[in-house]
Amino acid sequence: DQQVKQNSPSLSVQEGRISILNCDYTNSMFDYFLWYKKYPAEGPTFLISISSIKDKNEDGRFTVFLNKSAKHLSLHIVPSQPGDSAVYFCAASGKTGANNLFFGTGTRLTVIP
Amino acid sequence: DVKVTQSSRYLVKRTGEKVFLECVQDMDHENMFWYRQDPGLGLRLIYFSYDVKMKEKGDIPEGYSVSREKKERFSLILESASTNQTSMYLCASIPGGGLAGNTIYFGEGSWLTVV
Numbered sequence: 545d546q547q548v549k550q551n552s553p554s555l556s557v558q559e560g561r562i563s564i565l566n567c568d569y570t571n572s573m574f575d576y577f578l579w580y581k582k583y584p585a586e587g588p589t590f591l592i593s594i595s596s597i598k599d600k601n602e603d604g605r606f607t608v609f610l611n612k613s614a615k616h617l618s619l620h621i622v623p624s625q626p627g628d629s630a631v632y633f634c635a636a637s638g639k640t641g642a643n644n645l646f647f648g649t650g651t652r653l654t655v656i657p
Numbered sequence: 658d659v660k661v662t663q664s665s666r667y668l669v670k671r672t673g674e675k676v677f678l679e680c681v682q683d684m685d686h687e688n689m690f691w692y693r694q695d696p697g698l699g700l701r702l703i704y705f706s707y708d709v710k711m712k713e714k715g716d717i718p719e720g721y722s723v724s725r726e727k728k729e730r731f732s733l734i735l736e737s738a739s740t741n742q743t744s745m746y747l748c749a750s751i752p753g754g755g756l757a758g759n760t761i762y763f764g765e766g767s768w769l770t771v772v
Contacts, residue, residue, distance in 0.1 A: 546699075553697070578760065587661070587747055587763030588700075633699060645761065647692075647700040 547571050548636050550648035558656050563621040565651050567634035570615065574636040574646075579608060579619050582631045582650070591632075592619070624655045660684070663748050663764040670771050676735040678767050680748030687753035689731035690715075690761070691723065693744040700747065706731055707753075738771045745769075 549568045557563045565579075575596040580588035594601040594608045594617065601608050607620045621628055631650045664679045682689065690705040692715075702715030704723040712723050720742060724732040731750075735742055748764040 548699075550699075580763075585766070585768075587749075587765045589763070590760040593760065635700075645702070649697055649699040 546649070547574075548634060548646045548648040550632075550634060550651045552651050553649070554652040554654070556654045556656060557624045559626055560623045563619075563624045563628065563653055563655065565619040565621075565632050565634075565653065567617045567619075567648050568615060569617075569636050569646075571636070571638070571646075572615065573638045576637045577608070577610060577617050578635045578637075578645075579606075580633045580635065580647075581628075582633065588633060621653075624653075626655045626657050629653055629655050661748055661750055661762050661764040663746075663767045665767050666765065667768045668770070670735075670738050670769065672739060672771055674735075674738050674771075676738050676769065676771075678733040678735075678746055678748075678769070680731045680733070680764055681729050682731075682748075682750040682762070683729065684750070684752070684762075685728065686750035686762075687728070688751045689725065690749040691721075691731065691733045692747045692749065693717070694747060694766075695744050703733065703746075735769075738769075740771050743769060743771045 578593040579591040581591045582588040592603050592606050592608050594610050610617045631652045633650045634648045637645045661682045691703045692700040694700050701717050706712045706725040722734045746767045749761045751761050
C-alpha cells in the first residue's frame with residue numbers, strides 16, 4: 545500500500561504564476577520529508593526538505609509546507625518558470641535509518657510560457 | 658560534488674539473460690540503494706546496502722540480487738531477465754547516519770528493455 549501519495553499525476557501552470565504540488569502520507573512516524581525534481585532521462589535531484597519540527601521551509605522560489613495533523617505537505621513554486629517543467633517526487637522517511645525512504649508516484653509539472 | 662555513476666544508460670536484453678547494472682559513487686558513502694521507476698508507481702526500493710558485503714531487501718527484491726564487494730560499487734543483478742523487469746533503474750547513495758541532515762544522491766538512471 546502506498547504510504548506516500550501524490551494524487552495529481554500532472555499539473556499545468558502559466559509562467560509567472562504559482563505552482564502548488566501536493567503530497568499526502570499515511571504513516572505518522574514519518575519525520576523527514578523531501579522533494580525531488582526529475583527531468584527526462586536524468587536521475588532525480590534534491591530540491592528541498594523539511595523536518596517534522598518545522599511547518600515551513602523556504603529556499604528561493606521554493607517553499608515546502610508541512611501540516612502534520614493532516615499528514616500533508618505541499619511544494620510551492622513562485623514564480624513558476626518554464627525550466628521548472630519536470631516530474632516532482634515527494635519522499636518521506638522515519639527516524640530509524642536510511643532504508644525507509646518512501647517515494648510518491650510523482651506529479652508532472654508543465655509551466656506554459 | 659557527489660557523483661553517482663551508472664555505467665550503462667540504455668540496455669536491451671533478451672528474456673532469460675543475466676543482466677548486470679553497475680553503480681559507482683565517489684564520496685565514500687556508506688549507504689547505497691537500487692530503485693526502479695515505473696509510470697504511476699513512483700520509485701520503489703529493490704535493495705540497499707549499508708556497508709561492504711552487507712545487503713538488505715527493499716520493497717520489491719524478487720527477481721533481483723545485489724553485490725557490494727567494494728564500498729564505492731553496488732551492482733544490481735537480474736539472474737534471468739523477464740519482460741516485467743523492463744524499467745528505469747536508479748542507483749543512489751547517502752553518507753552514514755541516515756537521511757536526517759543528508760540527502761540522497763541519484764545516478765542518471767539505466768533504461769533496461771527486456772524483449
